[in-house]
Amino acid sequence: MPEPQHHSVIIIGGGPGGLGVAALLQGWRPRLVGSVPDRLRTGAIPDLLTGASDDLLSLDMDAVVHAGISPFDLFRILHHPTNDYRGREARVLGFQKRPAIDWLMLSNEPAGGLWNYVPRNQLTLSPAHWMELAPYPMDEFFNDSGRNLDPNDLIEKKDLVPYYHRFVVKTGLRDRMRLDQNVVSITPGDDSRRFVIGAESSTAGRLIEYSADFLVFAVGPKAVLRRLDVPGEERDYISYHYDHWDDYPGERVMVVGGGRSADWAATELHDAGRHVTYVMRGQESTQLRLIHDSQHLPYYVRIREIIESGSPRLDRRYGIHVKAFEPGGRVLLDSHDFVDVDHVIVEIGGEPSYDLLRDFGRLSLTEGRDRYRLQLMQMVVDPKSYESVDISGLYPAGYLAEGTGISVLGMHCTVYPMAADILSKLRVEAES
Protein backbone atom coordinates (compact mmCIF):
# COMPACT_ATOMS: atom_id res chain seq x y z
CA MET A 1 0.00 0.00 0.00
CA PRO A 2 1.48 3.45 -0.92
CA GLU A 3 2.06 6.07 1.82
CA PRO A 4 -1.21 7.77 2.81
CA GLN A 5 -1.91 11.07 1.08
CA HIS A 6 -1.44 13.67 3.82
CA HIS A 7 -3.41 16.90 4.39
CA SER A 8 -3.48 19.29 7.32
CA VAL A 9 -7.27 18.99 7.56
CA ILE A 10 -9.65 16.41 6.15
CA ILE A 11 -13.38 17.08 6.15
CA ILE A 12 -15.63 14.03 5.90
CA GLY A 13 -19.02 14.96 4.42
CA GLY A 14 -20.03 17.55 1.82
CA GLY A 15 -23.38 18.61 3.29
CA PRO A 16 -24.12 22.10 4.62
CA GLY A 17 -22.06 21.23 7.73
CA GLY A 18 -18.87 20.30 5.85
CA LEU A 19 -19.20 23.04 3.22
CA GLY A 20 -19.36 25.78 5.85
CA VAL A 21 -16.03 24.75 7.38
CA ALA A 22 -14.43 24.21 3.97
CA ALA A 23 -15.06 27.81 2.88
CA LEU A 24 -13.26 29.17 5.95
CA LEU A 25 -10.29 26.83 5.46
CA GLN A 26 -10.24 27.94 1.81
CA GLY A 27 -9.40 31.40 3.16
CA TRP A 28 -12.76 33.19 3.42
CA ARG A 29 -12.34 35.29 6.55
CA PRO A 30 -15.37 36.79 8.27
CA ARG A 31 -15.23 40.53 8.96
CA LEU A 32 -17.52 43.17 10.36
CA VAL A 33 -19.17 45.20 7.60
CA GLY A 34 -22.03 46.70 9.60
CA SER A 35 -22.53 48.03 13.09
CA VAL A 36 -22.57 45.67 16.07
CA PRO A 37 -26.17 44.35 16.45
CA ASP A 38 -28.06 45.59 19.51
CA ARG A 39 -28.19 42.08 20.98
CA LEU A 40 -24.37 42.09 21.12
CA ARG A 41 -24.01 45.54 22.67
CA THR A 42 -23.26 44.19 26.08
CA GLY A 43 -20.17 44.08 28.30
CA ALA A 44 -16.87 43.61 26.50
CA ILE A 45 -18.39 42.19 23.29
CA PRO A 46 -18.47 45.39 21.16
CA ASP A 47 -14.79 46.11 21.93
CA LEU A 48 -13.78 42.53 21.22
CA LEU A 49 -15.60 42.64 17.88
CA THR A 50 -14.24 45.99 16.73
CA GLY A 51 -10.72 44.95 17.81
CA ALA A 52 -10.90 41.94 15.46
CA SER A 53 -13.19 43.48 12.85
CA ASP A 54 -10.96 42.66 9.84
CA ASP A 55 -10.67 38.98 10.70
CA LEU A 56 -13.18 37.70 13.21
CA LEU A 57 -11.41 34.33 13.31
CA SER A 58 -8.71 36.15 15.28
CA LEU A 59 -11.21 36.87 18.09
CA ASP A 60 -10.10 35.71 21.51
CA MET A 61 -12.77 32.99 22.01
CA ASP A 62 -11.87 32.64 25.71
CA ALA A 63 -12.60 36.32 26.18
CA VAL A 64 -15.89 35.92 24.26
CA VAL A 65 -16.97 33.13 26.61
CA HIS A 66 -15.78 35.19 29.57
CA ALA A 67 -17.95 38.08 28.35
CA GLY A 68 -20.98 35.81 28.73
CA ILE A 69 -21.79 34.57 25.24
CA SER A 70 -20.84 31.42 23.37
CA PRO A 71 -18.86 31.92 20.15
CA PHE A 72 -21.61 29.99 18.34
CA ASP A 73 -24.31 32.47 19.46
CA LEU A 74 -22.07 35.41 18.71
CA PHE A 75 -21.59 34.37 15.09
CA ARG A 76 -25.22 33.34 14.71
CA ILE A 77 -26.33 36.85 15.67
CA LEU A 78 -23.71 38.41 13.38
CA HIS A 79 -24.93 36.23 10.50
CA HIS A 80 -28.64 36.67 11.25
CA PRO A 81 -28.98 39.90 13.26
CA THR A 82 -32.77 39.61 12.78
CA ASN A 83 -34.92 36.55 12.08
CA ASP A 84 -36.18 38.03 8.83
CA TYR A 85 -33.88 39.03 6.01
CA ARG A 86 -33.73 42.81 5.56
CA GLY A 87 -31.53 43.21 2.51
CA ARG A 88 -27.84 43.70 1.82
CA GLU A 89 -27.63 47.03 3.65
CA ALA A 90 -28.56 45.28 6.91
CA ARG A 91 -25.73 42.73 6.67
CA VAL A 92 -23.19 42.71 9.47
CA LEU A 93 -20.92 39.90 8.30
CA GLY A 94 -18.78 40.16 5.17
CA PHE A 95 -15.94 38.02 3.85
CA GLN A 96 -12.48 38.69 2.52
CA LYS A 97 -10.27 36.15 0.78
CA ARG A 98 -6.92 35.09 2.24
CA PRO A 99 -4.70 32.17 1.22
CA ALA A 100 -6.15 28.70 1.70
CA ILE A 101 -4.63 26.16 4.04
CA ASP A 102 -4.08 22.51 3.05
CA TRP A 103 -7.50 20.83 3.36
CA LEU A 104 -9.38 18.10 1.49
CA MET A 105 -13.00 16.99 1.59
CA LEU A 106 -14.08 13.35 1.22
CA SER A 107 -17.75 12.66 0.61
CA ASN A 108 -19.89 9.99 -0.98
CA GLU A 109 -22.62 12.33 -2.23
CA PRO A 110 -22.74 15.60 -4.18
CA ALA A 111 -22.38 18.98 -2.45
CA GLY A 112 -25.42 19.74 -0.32
CA GLY A 113 -25.45 16.32 1.37
CA LEU A 114 -28.81 14.83 2.16
CA TRP A 115 -30.66 17.57 0.29
CA ASN A 116 -29.72 15.82 -2.95
CA TYR A 117 -31.92 12.87 -1.93
CA VAL A 118 -34.90 14.37 -0.09
CA PRO A 119 -38.25 14.00 -1.94
CA ARG A 120 -38.40 15.68 -5.34
CA ASN A 121 -40.92 18.34 -4.28
CA GLN A 122 -39.61 18.86 -0.73
CA LEU A 123 -40.12 22.31 0.72
CA THR A 124 -37.97 23.45 3.64
CA LEU A 125 -39.22 24.05 7.17
CA SER A 126 -37.21 27.25 7.29
CA PRO A 127 -37.03 30.45 5.26
CA ALA A 128 -34.49 30.28 2.42
CA HIS A 129 -31.97 32.59 4.08
CA TRP A 130 -31.82 30.33 7.16
CA MET A 131 -30.49 27.59 4.87
CA GLU A 132 -27.58 29.69 3.59
CA LEU A 133 -23.91 29.44 4.47
CA ALA A 134 -22.70 32.93 5.31
CA PRO A 135 -19.96 33.43 2.67
CA TYR A 136 -22.58 33.26 -0.11
CA PRO A 137 -25.87 34.90 0.89
CA MET A 138 -29.02 33.39 -0.56
CA ASP A 139 -30.17 36.64 -2.14
CA GLU A 140 -26.90 36.84 -4.06
CA PHE A 141 -27.53 33.33 -5.36
CA PHE A 142 -31.08 34.26 -6.37
CA ASN A 143 -29.68 37.23 -8.34
CA ASP A 144 -26.78 35.29 -9.87
CA SER A 145 -29.05 32.47 -11.04
CA GLY A 146 -31.92 34.69 -12.24
CA ARG A 147 -34.37 33.37 -9.64
CA ASN A 148 -37.15 35.73 -8.68
CA LEU A 149 -37.50 34.39 -5.13
CA ASP A 150 -37.71 35.98 -1.69
CA PRO A 151 -35.06 34.90 0.89
CA ASN A 152 -37.79 35.14 3.55
CA ASP A 153 -39.94 32.46 1.90
CA LEU A 154 -39.55 28.71 2.25
CA ILE A 155 -37.43 27.24 -0.52
CA GLU A 156 -37.97 24.11 -2.61
CA LYS A 157 -35.40 21.40 -3.08
CA LYS A 158 -35.13 22.27 -6.79
CA ASP A 159 -33.81 25.73 -5.82
CA LEU A 160 -31.87 24.78 -2.69
CA VAL A 161 -29.66 22.03 -4.12
CA PRO A 162 -28.40 24.37 -6.89
CA TYR A 163 -27.53 26.89 -4.15
CA TYR A 164 -25.16 24.41 -2.44
CA HIS A 165 -23.71 23.40 -5.83
CA ARG A 166 -23.08 27.02 -6.75
CA PHE A 167 -21.64 27.74 -3.30
CA VAL A 168 -18.81 25.34 -4.13
CA VAL A 169 -18.00 27.17 -7.36
CA LYS A 170 -18.43 30.66 -5.93
CA THR A 171 -16.10 30.02 -2.99
CA GLY A 172 -13.55 28.05 -5.06
CA LEU A 173 -13.86 24.74 -3.17
CA ARG A 174 -14.29 22.36 -6.10
CA ASP A 175 -10.64 21.30 -6.58
CA ARG A 176 -10.31 20.14 -3.00
CA MET A 177 -13.50 18.09 -2.95
CA ARG A 178 -13.47 14.34 -3.66
CA LEU A 179 -17.11 13.38 -3.93
CA ASP A 180 -16.66 9.74 -4.88
CA GLN A 181 -15.14 8.63 -1.59
CA ASN A 182 -16.86 6.53 1.02
CA VAL A 183 -14.88 6.66 4.25
CA VAL A 184 -14.79 3.18 5.75
CA SER A 185 -12.21 3.55 8.50
CA ILE A 186 -10.66 6.17 10.75
CA THR A 187 -7.81 5.07 12.99
CA PRO A 188 -5.41 6.86 15.31
CA GLY A 189 -2.09 7.64 13.64
CA ASP A 190 1.17 8.64 15.28
CA ASP A 191 3.00 11.87 16.14
CA SER A 192 3.45 12.90 12.52
CA ARG A 193 -0.14 12.22 11.40
CA ARG A 194 -2.91 12.13 13.93
CA PHE A 195 -5.60 10.42 11.83
CA VAL A 196 -5.40 7.71 9.18
CA ILE A 197 -8.47 7.50 6.97
CA GLY A 198 -9.44 4.71 4.58
CA ALA A 199 -11.87 5.57 1.78
CA GLU A 200 -13.33 3.46 -1.00
CA SER A 201 -13.27 5.42 -4.23
CA SER A 202 -16.16 4.55 -6.52
CA THR A 203 -14.33 5.92 -9.59
CA ALA A 204 -10.90 4.40 -8.86
CA GLY A 205 -12.55 1.18 -7.65
CA ARG A 206 -10.09 0.77 -4.79
CA LEU A 207 -9.29 1.79 -1.24
CA ILE A 208 -7.29 5.02 -0.86
CA GLU A 209 -5.49 5.93 2.36
CA TYR A 210 -5.27 9.49 3.63
CA SER A 211 -3.83 11.02 6.77
CA ALA A 212 -4.55 14.30 8.50
CA ASP A 213 -3.59 16.40 11.51
CA PHE A 214 -7.17 17.58 12.02
CA LEU A 215 -10.44 15.92 11.13
CA VAL A 216 -13.82 17.57 10.62
CA PHE A 217 -16.46 14.90 11.14
CA ALA A 218 -19.45 16.15 9.11
CA VAL A 219 -21.13 12.86 8.18
CA GLY A 220 -24.62 14.17 8.88
CA PRO A 221 -27.50 12.93 11.00
CA LYS A 222 -28.54 10.04 8.73
CA ALA A 223 -25.30 8.38 7.60
CA VAL A 224 -26.61 5.02 8.83
CA LEU A 225 -30.26 4.44 7.98
CA ARG A 226 -32.30 2.79 10.72
CA ARG A 227 -33.92 -0.55 9.95
CA LEU A 228 -37.06 -2.01 11.43
CA ASP A 229 -35.30 -5.31 12.05
CA VAL A 230 -38.33 -7.46 11.39
CA PRO A 231 -38.76 -10.54 9.18
CA GLY A 232 -39.30 -9.87 5.47
CA GLU A 233 -37.65 -6.44 5.43
CA GLU A 234 -35.92 -7.17 2.11
CA ARG A 235 -39.14 -7.83 0.15
CA ASP A 236 -39.39 -5.89 -3.08
CA TYR A 237 -42.57 -4.00 -2.15
CA ILE A 238 -40.65 -2.15 0.61
CA SER A 239 -38.70 1.05 0.04
CA TYR A 240 -36.47 2.92 2.51
CA HIS A 241 -36.45 6.10 0.48
CA TYR A 242 -39.36 8.23 -0.69
CA ASP A 243 -38.85 10.51 -3.67
CA HIS A 244 -42.17 11.01 -5.48
CA TRP A 245 -45.66 9.52 -5.55
CA ASP A 246 -45.33 8.37 -9.18
CA ASP A 247 -42.78 5.77 -8.04
CA TYR A 248 -45.73 3.98 -6.37
CA PRO A 249 -48.28 3.14 -9.05
CA GLY A 250 -50.45 0.83 -6.89
CA GLU A 251 -53.50 1.97 -4.94
CA ARG A 252 -52.58 0.98 -1.39
CA VAL A 253 -49.46 2.38 0.25
CA MET A 254 -48.32 1.99 3.84
CA VAL A 255 -46.04 4.68 5.32
CA VAL A 256 -44.11 3.62 8.42
CA GLY A 257 -42.58 6.35 10.65
CA GLY A 258 -43.80 9.39 12.49
CA GLY A 259 -41.40 12.20 11.67
CA ARG A 260 -41.57 15.05 9.22
CA SER A 261 -40.31 12.93 6.31
CA ALA A 262 -43.07 10.38 6.87
CA ASP A 263 -45.66 13.19 7.19
CA TRP A 264 -44.49 14.54 3.84
CA ALA A 265 -44.77 11.17 2.11
CA ALA A 266 -48.19 10.36 3.62
CA THR A 267 -49.63 13.76 2.65
CA GLU A 268 -48.28 13.73 -0.90
CA LEU A 269 -49.39 10.14 -1.54
CA HIS A 270 -52.87 10.85 -0.18
CA ASP A 271 -53.20 13.90 -2.44
CA ALA A 272 -52.08 11.81 -5.41
CA GLY A 273 -55.14 9.61 -4.85
CA ARG A 274 -53.52 6.71 -2.99
CA HIS A 275 -55.06 4.93 -0.01
CA VAL A 276 -52.49 5.50 2.74
CA THR A 277 -52.14 3.46 5.92
CA TYR A 278 -49.93 5.59 8.17
CA VAL A 279 -48.32 3.53 10.93
CA MET A 280 -46.22 4.98 13.74
CA ARG A 281 -44.91 3.95 17.14
CA GLY A 282 -45.64 7.37 18.64
CA GLN A 283 -48.94 8.57 20.08
CA GLU A 284 -51.58 10.66 18.33
CA SER A 285 -51.16 13.54 20.80
CA THR A 286 -47.49 14.00 19.81
CA GLN A 287 -48.28 14.07 16.11
CA LEU A 288 -51.22 16.44 16.57
CA ARG A 289 -49.00 18.78 18.60
CA LEU A 290 -46.38 18.79 15.83
CA ILE A 291 -49.09 19.49 13.25
CA HIS A 292 -50.58 22.23 15.39
CA ASP A 293 -47.19 23.88 15.94
CA SER A 294 -46.31 23.72 12.23
CA GLN A 295 -49.26 25.60 10.76
CA HIS A 296 -46.90 28.19 9.23
CA LEU A 297 -45.94 25.44 6.76
CA PRO A 298 -48.34 24.76 3.86
CA TYR A 299 -47.88 20.99 3.99
CA TYR A 300 -48.86 20.91 7.67
CA VAL A 301 -51.93 22.99 6.91
CA ARG A 302 -52.75 20.35 4.31
CA ILE A 303 -52.27 17.30 6.58
CA ARG A 304 -54.48 18.93 9.19
CA GLU A 305 -57.19 19.49 6.54
CA ILE A 306 -56.98 15.84 5.51
CA ILE A 307 -57.29 14.64 9.11
CA GLU A 308 -60.13 17.03 9.94
CA SER A 309 -62.02 16.09 6.78
CA GLY A 310 -61.97 12.46 7.99
CA SER A 311 -60.68 11.34 4.59
CA PRO A 312 -61.24 7.56 4.22
CA ARG A 313 -57.96 7.42 2.28
CA LEU A 314 -55.80 8.24 5.32
CA ASP A 315 -55.90 5.43 7.89
CA ARG A 316 -53.73 6.50 10.84
CA ARG A 317 -52.47 3.85 13.27
CA TYR A 318 -50.73 5.14 16.41
CA GLY A 319 -48.68 3.27 19.01
CA ILE A 320 -48.18 0.46 16.50
CA HIS A 321 -45.10 -1.57 15.50
CA VAL A 322 -44.70 -3.55 12.30
CA LYS A 323 -44.05 -7.21 13.19
CA ALA A 324 -43.38 -8.76 9.78
CA PHE A 325 -43.61 -8.22 6.05
CA GLU A 326 -45.13 -11.29 4.45
CA PRO A 327 -45.25 -12.33 0.79
CA GLY A 328 -47.71 -10.58 -1.52
CA GLY A 329 -47.77 -7.26 0.32
CA ARG A 330 -49.27 -8.53 3.58
CA VAL A 331 -48.00 -6.58 6.60
CA LEU A 332 -48.44 -7.93 10.13
CA LEU A 333 -48.81 -5.32 12.88
CA ASP A 334 -48.39 -5.91 16.62
CA SER A 335 -52.06 -5.16 17.05
CA HIS A 336 -52.45 -8.60 15.32
CA ASP A 337 -53.99 -6.88 12.27
CA PHE A 338 -52.92 -7.68 8.75
CA VAL A 339 -52.90 -4.88 6.19
CA ASP A 340 -52.67 -5.71 2.48
CA VAL A 341 -50.72 -3.15 0.48
CA ASP A 342 -49.03 -2.61 -2.88
CA HIS A 343 -46.06 -0.71 -1.43
CA VAL A 344 -44.51 0.12 1.92
CA ILE A 345 -42.39 3.21 2.49
CA VAL A 346 -40.27 3.13 5.63
CA GLU A 347 -39.21 6.62 6.76
CA ILE A 348 -37.73 6.08 10.21
CA GLY A 349 -34.62 8.24 9.87
CA GLY A 350 -31.03 7.36 10.54
CA GLU A 351 -28.10 7.94 12.85
CA PRO A 352 -24.64 9.48 12.59
CA SER A 353 -21.94 6.88 11.86
CA TYR A 354 -20.13 7.16 15.21
CA ASP A 355 -19.08 3.59 14.70
CA LEU A 356 -16.32 4.94 12.41
CA LEU A 357 -14.69 6.37 15.55
CA ARG A 358 -14.70 3.11 17.55
CA ASP A 359 -10.88 2.87 17.63
CA PHE A 360 -10.69 6.11 19.67
CA GLY A 361 -12.43 4.67 22.73
CA ARG A 362 -15.74 5.53 24.32
CA LEU A 363 -17.38 8.74 23.06
CA SER A 364 -19.17 11.16 25.37
CA LEU A 365 -22.58 11.57 23.76
CA THR A 366 -25.58 13.57 24.83
CA GLU A 367 -29.21 13.59 23.67
CA GLY A 368 -30.13 16.16 21.02
CA ARG A 369 -33.92 16.62 21.21
CA ASP A 370 -36.46 18.92 19.66
CA ARG A 371 -39.85 19.60 21.30
CA TYR A 372 -41.27 16.36 19.97
CA ARG A 373 -38.70 13.62 20.19
CA LEU A 374 -35.08 12.57 20.49
CA GLN A 375 -33.46 13.49 17.17
CA LEU A 376 -29.93 12.21 17.54
CA MET A 377 -27.04 11.67 19.93
CA GLN A 378 -24.54 14.55 19.78
CA MET A 379 -20.82 14.58 20.63
CA VAL A 380 -19.72 16.53 23.68
CA VAL A 381 -17.43 19.38 22.63
CA ASP A 382 -15.48 22.28 24.05
CA PRO A 383 -17.83 25.25 23.40
CA LYS A 384 -14.89 27.60 22.72
CA SER A 385 -13.59 25.53 19.82
CA TYR A 386 -16.16 22.81 19.05
CA GLU A 387 -13.36 20.26 19.35
CA SER A 388 -14.43 16.86 20.68
CA VAL A 389 -13.65 16.44 24.39
CA ASP A 390 -12.69 12.81 23.67
CA ILE A 391 -10.62 12.97 20.49
CA SER A 392 -8.14 15.75 20.24
CA GLY A 393 -8.00 17.28 16.75
CA LEU A 394 -11.50 16.04 15.81
CA TYR A 395 -14.37 18.50 15.26
CA PRO A 396 -17.95 17.25 14.79
CA ALA A 397 -19.72 19.57 12.32
CA GLY A 398 -23.32 19.92 11.25
CA TYR A 399 -25.49 19.22 14.23
CA LEU A 400 -23.39 16.37 15.52
CA ALA A 401 -22.01 18.75 18.17
CA GLU A 402 -23.63 19.07 21.56
CA GLY A 403 -26.29 21.75 21.92
CA THR A 404 -26.67 22.65 18.25
CA GLY A 405 -30.16 22.92 16.81
CA ILE A 406 -31.57 20.54 14.23
CA SER A 407 -31.33 22.98 11.30
CA VAL A 408 -28.77 24.80 9.19
CA LEU A 409 -29.46 28.02 11.11
CA GLY A 410 -28.97 26.11 14.35
CA MET A 411 -25.64 24.55 13.43
CA HIS A 412 -23.83 26.54 10.73
CA CYS A 413 -22.09 28.98 13.07
CA THR A 414 -20.09 26.29 14.87
CA VAL A 415 -17.72 26.57 11.91
CA TYR A 416 -16.17 29.84 13.10
CA PRO A 417 -14.79 28.74 16.48
CA MET A 418 -13.84 25.43 14.85
CA ALA A 419 -11.86 27.00 11.98
CA ALA A 420 -10.32 29.58 14.34
CA ASP A 421 -9.07 26.78 16.60
CA ILE A 422 -7.65 24.73 13.71
CA LEU A 423 -5.92 27.76 12.17
CA SER A 424 -4.37 28.84 15.45
CA LYS A 425 -3.12 25.30 16.21
CA LEU A 426 -1.63 25.00 12.71
CA ARG A 427 0.11 28.35 13.23
CA VAL A 428 1.57 27.20 16.53
CA GLU A 429 2.71 23.90 14.96
CA ALA A 430 4.31 25.77 12.03
CA GLU A 431 6.18 28.09 14.40
CA SER A 432 7.51 25.33 16.64
Ligand SMILES: Cc1cc2nc3c(=O)[nH]c(=O)nc-3n(C[C@H](O)[C@H](O)[C@H](O)COP(=O)(O)OP(=O)(O)OC[C@H]3O[C@@H](n4cnc5c(N)ncnc54)[C@H](O)[C@@H]3O)c2cc1C
Ligand atom coordinates in the same frame (compact mmCIF):
# COMPACT_ATOMS: atom_id res chain seq x y z
C1 LIG B 1 -36.66 15.84 4.81
C2 LIG B 1 -35.76 16.79 5.54
C3 LIG B 1 -36.12 18.12 5.65
C4 LIG B 1 -35.27 19.01 6.32
N1 LIG B 1 -35.66 20.32 6.38
C5 LIG B 1 -34.81 21.21 6.93
C6 LIG B 1 -35.13 22.60 6.92
O1 LIG B 1 -36.16 23.02 6.41
N2 LIG B 1 -34.26 23.47 7.48
C7 LIG B 1 -33.08 23.03 8.01
O2 LIG B 1 -32.29 23.87 8.43
N3 LIG B 1 -32.76 21.73 8.04
C8 LIG B 1 -33.59 20.81 7.53
N4 LIG B 1 -33.27 19.48 7.56
C9 LIG B 1 -32.10 19.07 8.32
C10 LIG B 1 -30.90 18.72 7.43
O3 LIG B 1 -30.35 17.61 8.04
C11 LIG B 1 -29.91 19.86 7.33
O4 LIG B 1 -30.51 20.85 6.51
C12 LIG B 1 -28.55 19.52 6.70
O5 LIG B 1 -28.66 18.78 5.51
C13 LIG B 1 -27.59 18.80 7.63
O6 LIG B 1 -26.29 19.00 7.08
P1 LIG B 1 -25.06 18.07 7.40
O7 LIG B 1 -23.94 18.55 6.56
O8 LIG B 1 -24.87 17.99 8.85
O9 LIG B 1 -25.50 16.60 6.95
P2 LIG B 1 -25.84 15.98 5.50
O10 LIG B 1 -26.63 16.94 4.68
O11 LIG B 1 -26.43 14.65 5.79
O12 LIG B 1 -24.42 15.78 4.84
C14 LIG B 1 -23.49 14.81 5.26
C15 LIG B 1 -22.80 14.21 4.06
O13 LIG B 1 -21.77 13.32 4.50
C16 LIG B 1 -21.79 12.15 3.69
N5 LIG B 1 -21.22 11.02 4.40
C17 LIG B 1 -21.73 10.37 5.47
N6 LIG B 1 -20.94 9.35 5.83
C18 LIG B 1 -19.92 9.33 4.96
C19 LIG B 1 -18.79 8.49 4.79
N7 LIG B 1 -18.57 7.44 5.60
N8 LIG B 1 -17.92 8.75 3.78
C20 LIG B 1 -18.13 9.80 2.95
N9 LIG B 1 -19.19 10.63 3.05
C21 LIG B 1 -20.07 10.40 4.05
C22 LIG B 1 -23.28 11.94 3.46
O14 LIG B 1 -23.52 11.07 2.39
C23 LIG B 1 -23.74 13.38 3.20
O15 LIG B 1 -23.58 13.72 1.84
C24 LIG B 1 -34.09 18.56 6.90
C25 LIG B 1 -33.74 17.20 6.81
C26 LIG B 1 -34.56 16.33 6.13
C27 LIG B 1 -34.19 14.88 6.05
